[in-house]
Structure formats: C-alpha cells, structure tokens
Amino acid sequence: MQHLRSSFWIGLYFIVAVAPLLAMLVEPPPGRGFWREFAVGIGFAGLSMMGLQFFLTGRFRSFTAPYGIDVVYHFHRLISLIAFAFLALHVGALLLASPELLLLLRPASAPAWMVTGVIGFLAFVVVIVTSLFRLKLGLSYEVWRAVHGYLSVAAVLLGVVHIMGVDYYTGSPVKRGLWLVMGAAWLLALVHVRVVKSFLQLQRPYTVAEVTPEQGRSWTLRLRPVGHDGIDFQAGQFAWLTLGKTPFTLREHPFSFASSAMERGExxxxxxxLGDFTSRIGDTAVGTRAYLDGPYGSFTIDGNRAPGFCFIAGGVGITPIMSILRTMADRHDRRPVLLLYGSKKWEEVTFREELEELKQRLRLELVHVLEEPPPRWTGECGLITAELMGRYLPENRMDLEYFICGPGPMQQGMRWAVARLGLPPHKINSESFNFV
Ligand SMILES: Cc1cc2nc3c(=O)[nH]c(=O)nc-3n(C[C@H](O)[C@H](O)[C@H](O)COP(=O)(O)OP(=O)(O)OC[C@H]3O[C@@H](n4cnc5c(N)ncnc54)[C@H](O)[C@@H]3O)c2cc1C
Known part of the structure; x- marks a missing residue:
C-alpha cells in the first residue's frame, strides 16, 4: 500500500511537471527552429517544476507520509537545482538561437513580457544562491527563510506572467487555462502552509506548563493543551513549534517529541x-502561549515488526529515540534494544539517569561512547564506528531495524559504517536535524 501511494505521488508529480510540454504539442503554432522551440519547452518544464516546489514544502501529510518529510525536503533541494538548470538553459538556448532578443532588453523600450522574464529569472538566481551559500553569506535562518519564501512566490508569478505575455504557445483558452490553474494551485499550496495550517493551530493552542533544565545545555518544555485534548503522534515524529501570541509567523522551529506517545494530553x-531561538529557550516563561504544527516524519517504529532495534544517537539526536524508548516501556514492548549513544563529555549526556532507569523496563543494552571521557572511564571512547558497532551487534543483526539520529558528520560516518557492515539499506532509518 505504501509503495502504491509513493508511486502514485511520483507519477502525479511527473505528469504535472510535463503537462505544459504536452500542451505545447496540441495545435502547435508554426515552428521557429529547433533551438528556439527547445528553449521554450525546457523553460516550460523548469517553471512547472519550480511551481511544484510549493507542494513539496506545503506539509501535506498524505503526500509526505510515504517518504518522510526530510526525504521530501531533500528532493525539493535537488529538484530545484534541476529546475533552475532548465531555466538557465531556456535563457542560454534562446539567446543562442535568437541573439536579436538581446535588443529587446533596452530598459526604455523592453516589452513587459521581457521585463517579467528577466526579473523572474534573477529572483530565481537569488533564491538558489542564498540557499546554496546561506552560511557563507552569513544569513540567519530566519532572514534566509523570508527571502526564500517571498522571492520564490514573486519569481514563479513573474514566470507565469512572462509566458502569458509572450503568448506564443498559450494562444488557445485551454492552454492559457492550464497555466492559470497551475499558478492558482501553486498559490493555494502556499496558502495551505502559511494560512490554513496557522489557522488550525490557532484553534488548538498550548501553554508552556514547565521548563526544566537537562544535561547537555538542553531544556525540556512541557506543553499543556488549552481547550483540546492534545496531539496524537507516533514516537519519533516531530512538530513545528511557535512560541508567542500568534501562529501566523515565519518564526517556527522543528522539534521532535521527546515524551511517550502513550501519554495523553501534555x-x-x-x-x-544552539542559535538565536534555542539559546533563549531556557528563559521561556511558564504560561507562554505555544502552537504545534504536526506531527510529521517517518522516523518511527510504529507498525514495524522487526525482532529488535538498534538505535544510534549523537547529542540531542537522542530526543526522538527517547520518545521511542519511553513509548516502548509504556507499551511493555519486550523486544531487545541496543542503544549506541555518542556524546562529547559525560556531563553533557542528556537523559543519562532516565536511560539507566529504562533498563529496568526494557530489554535495553545501553552503550555510551564519549569523545572526551573523564579520567578512569572504562567505557567506549571516540566516535561510533563500524568496528565498535560490530562488537555490540547481535548475531541476528541483519534482521534488526536501525534508527540513526545525530549531527551531520555522524550521519555521514554511519552511512559508511552501515555499508561496511553490509547491513540491509532498507532497514536503516535516519533523521536529519538539518533541512537546510
Ligand atoms: C526534524 C527535526 C527535528 C528536530 N528535533 C530537535 C529536537 O528534538 N531538539 C533540538 O534541540 N533540536 C531539534 N532540531 C533542530 C532544531 O530545529 C534547530 O536546532 C533549531 O531550529 C535551531 O534554531 P536556532 O534559531 O536556535 O538556530 P539557528 O542558528 O538559527 O539555526 C541552526 C540550524 O538549525 C536549522 N534551523 C533553524 N531554524 C530552523 C527552522 N525554522 N526550520 C528548520 N530548520 C531550522 C538550520 O539548519 C540552521 O542552520 C530538529 C530539527 C529537525 C529538522
């Protein structure tokens, strides 16, 4: 069923992306040479793919569920580059085929369709460059996100106006209608994530009931639902958190649920x-209004019949795994669990006491791996490697399901380790805390 759903969405994506190309073939106007028509076709496909990005990032649960939202965001990043390459090819091939078009660029006399095309393309350039080099450009996540959102909308709309203005392949009402419907659908996807979702959150507010310090420069926020019975999530999933009076803001951040999915309400x-939002999280006053958009993600053991699990956590990557362990304990799930937990120092090991306690309620083998161990430490040191994993994994390692959550370098290291150990790729689940 899951395979069917994921194939359906991929098929639909492909059909919509090429729909404008197919429409070109219906009652085509006279040809103007291969390269000019190639430029138009590739431009249509590029813009259509760019517009579809609003669906990819629109947090439609039925669409993201078969893949996991982080995979969808990864696809969004890759496909945007391909779409941008198509648009760049459109410009390049057009100028090659018809260099006289350059004459139309004179500011005083440039036709509106040319102006919209050029400004739209430049907006895409800014969107791509700021996304690829955000950190090097010194842009904060919030500034980048605002630039990314507003410029993407402007660029796509200008693209549609450009196509309508050129009016070569959009002569018939059906073809014009196709672009208008597609443009409207892209905007609706944006309205869905920015307006509808915020409105739904407004109906289901939370209040910060407690703020507790944890080891490892972390804080636990306990959120109490106000006037509703809370959120139904699967252990390992996450939600976007907004703190403050209104959910109608771009200042929202994704965090995994750390509590047991069996607890109702809070x-x-x-x-x-870490950064500007999280470094002030400990100052959050009890009683602060909060909103959650979720749950999202497929980093979960729900519905998984594996005979046992191996969890690999690095730093704060322990949070979704903690939720899974707490849930397993509440469900009296007695399947064996191996947890390899990498931290820098012993004092920074978040949840270390509770993990010890969980050993009483779970068949849990807990292995701490410290980068900077204290004197007389007899446990594992350094990083989690294939060799270290090999020493702890049981004989039925091929049957286990693996869940990895940690910083980027650790995820990369684990990919190598998993390959070296020959573990089946379809049994590896990983959660990245970095979408961008
Ligand atoms: C699926 C998922 C689950 C997460 N779960 C946890 C968790 O349980 N506990 C925890 O401490 N952290 C978690 N994070 C990471 C957390 O979202 C970031 O640390 C936080 O948003 C940083 O915000 P900042 O303003 O403090 O830092 P900044 O310095 O502004 O950002 C640091 C990095 O965090 C990412 N980031 C920042 N803001 C956002 C945003 N609004 N949306 C997406 N990414 C953003 C960017 O990659 C950025 O480079 C999770 C991230 C993801 C994607």
Whole structure:
C-alpha cells in the first residue's frame, strides 16, 4: 500500500511537471527552429517544476507520509537545482538561437513580457544562491527563510506572467487555462502552509506548563493543551513549534517529541541551545502561549515488526529515540534494544539517569561512547564506528531495524559504517536535524 501511494505521488508529480510540454504539442503554432522551440519547452518544464516546489514544502501529510518529510525536503533541494538548470538553459538556448532578443532588453523600450522574464529569472538566481551559500553569506535562518519564501512566490508569478505575455504557445483558452490553474494551485499550496495550517493551530493552542533544565545545555518544555485534548503522534515524529501570541509567523522551529506517545494530553520537547531561538529557550516563561504544527516524519517504529532495534544517537539526536524508548516501556514492548549513544563529555549526556532507569523496563543494552571521557572511564571512547558497532551487534543483526539520529558528520560516518557492515539499506532509518 505504501509503495502504491509513493508511486502514485511520483507519477502525479511527473505528469504535472510535463503537462505544459504536452500542451505545447496540441495545435502547435508554426515552428521557429529547433533551438528556439527547445528553449521554450525546457523553460516550460523548469517553471512547472519550480511551481511544484510549493507542494513539496506545503506539509501535506498524505503526500509526505510515504517518504518522510526530510526525504521530501531533500528532493525539493535537488529538484530545484534541476529546475533552475532548465531555466538557465531556456535563457542560454534562446539567446543562442535568437541573439536579436538581446535588443529587446533596452530598459526604455523592453516589452513587459521581457521585463517579467528577466526579473523572474534573477529572483530565481537569488533564491538558489542564498540557499546554496546561506552560511557563507552569513544569513540567519530566519532572514534566509523570508527571502526564500517571498522571492520564490514573486519569481514563479513573474514566470507565469512572462509566458502569458509572450503568448506564443498559450494562444488557445485551454492552454492559457492550464497555466492559470497551475499558478492558482501553486498559490493555494502556499496558502495551505502559511494560512490554513496557522489557522488550525490557532484553534488548538498550548501553554508552556514547565521548563526544566537537562544535561547537555538542553531544556525540556512541557506543553499543556488549552481547550483540546492534545496531539496524537507516533514516537519519533516531530512538530513545528511557535512560541508567542500568534501562529501566523515565519518564526517556527522543528522539534521532535521527546515524551511517550502513550501519554495523553501534555507533550514534552527537549531543546538544545544552539542559535538565536534555542539559546533563549531556557528563559521561556511558564504560561507562554505555544502552537504545534504536526506531527510529521517517518522516523518511527510504529507498525514495524522487526525482532529488535538498534538505535544510534549523537547529542540531542537522542530526543526522538527517547520518545521511542519511553513509548516502548509504556507499551511493555519486550523486544531487545541496543542503544549506541555518542556524546562529547559525560556531563553533557542528556537523559543519562532516565536511560539507566529504562533498563529496568526494557530489554535495553545501553552503550555510551564519549569523545572526551573523564579520567578512569572504562567505557567506549571516540566516535561510533563500524568496528565498535560490530562488537555490540547481535548475531541476528541483519534482521534488526536501525534508527540513526545525530549531527551531520555522524550521519555521514554511519552511512559508511552501515555499508561496511553490509547491513540491509532498507532497514536503516535516519533523521536529519538539518533541512537546510
Ligand atoms: C526534524 C527535526 C527535528 C528536530 N528535533 C530537535 C529536537 O528534538 N531538539 C533540538 O534541540 N533540536 C531539534 N532540531 C533542530 C532544531 O530545529 C534547530 O536546532 C533549531 O531550529 C535551531 O534554531 P536556532 O534559531 O536556535 O538556530 P539557528 O542558528 O538559527 O539555526 C541552526 C540550524 O538549525 C536549522 N534551523 C533553524 N531554524 C530552523 C527552522 N525554522 N526550520 C528548520 N530548520 C531550522 C538550520 O539548519 C540552521 O542552520 C530538529 C530539527 C529537525 C529538522
């Protein structure tokens, strides 16, 4: 069923992306040479793919569920580059085929369709460059996100106006209608994530009931639902958190649920101090209004019949795994669990006491791996490697399901380790805390 759903969405994506190309073939106007028509076709496909990005990032649960939202965001990044390459090819091939078009660029006399095309393309250039080099350009996540959102909308709309203005392949009402419907659908996807979702959150507010310090410069926020019965999530999933009076804001951040999915009502999020939002999380006043958009993600053991699990956590990557362990304990799930937990120092090991306690309620083998161990430490040191994993994995390692959550370098290291150990790729689940 899951395979069917994922194939359906991929098929639909492909059909919509090439729909404008297919429409070109219906009652085509006289040809103007291969390269000019190639330029138009590739431009249509590029713009159509760019417009579809609003669906990819629109947080439609039925669409993201078969893949996991992080995979969808990864696809969004890759496909945007391909779409941008198509648009660049459109410009390049057009100028090659018809260099006289350059004459139309004179500011005083440039036709509106040319102006919209050029400005739209430049907006795409800014969107792509700021996304690829955000950190090098010193842009904060919030500034980047605002630039990314507003310029993407402007660029796509200008693209549609450009096509309508050129009016070569959009002569018939059906073809014009196709672009108008597609443009409207892209905008609706945006309205869905920015307006509809915020409105739904407004109906289901939370209040911060408790803020507790944790080891490892982290804080746990306990959120109590106000006037509703809370959120139904699967252990390992996450939600976008907004703190403050209104959910109609771009200042929202994704955090995994840390509490057991079996607890009804209140939820807990454990947040590590990192940047401008998280470094002030410990100052959040009890009683602050909060909103959650979720749950999202497929980093979960729900419905998984594996005979046992191996969890690999690095730093604050322990949070979704903690939720899974707490849930397993509440469900009296007695399947064996191996947890390899990498931290820098012993003092920074988040949840270390509770993990010890969980050993009483779970068949849990817990292995701490410290980068900077204290004197007389007899446990594992350094990084989690294939060799270390090999020493702890049981004989039925091929049957286990693996869940990896940690910083980027650790995820990369684990990909190598998993390949070296020959573990089946379809049994590896990983959660990245970096969408961008
Ligand atoms: C699926 C998922 C689950 C996560 N779960 C947890 C968790 O349980 N506990 C925890 O401490 N952290 C978690 N994070 C990471 C957390 O979202 C970031 O640390 C936080 O948003 C950083 O915000 P900042 O303003 O403090 O830092 P910044 O310095 O502004 O950002 C640091 C990095 O965090 C990412 N980031 C920042 N803001 C956002 C945003 N609004 N949306 C997406 N990414 C953003 C960017 O990659 C950025 O480079 C999770 C991230 C993801 C994607």
């Amino acid at each position: 939820v807990r999020l454990t947040i590590k101090e």
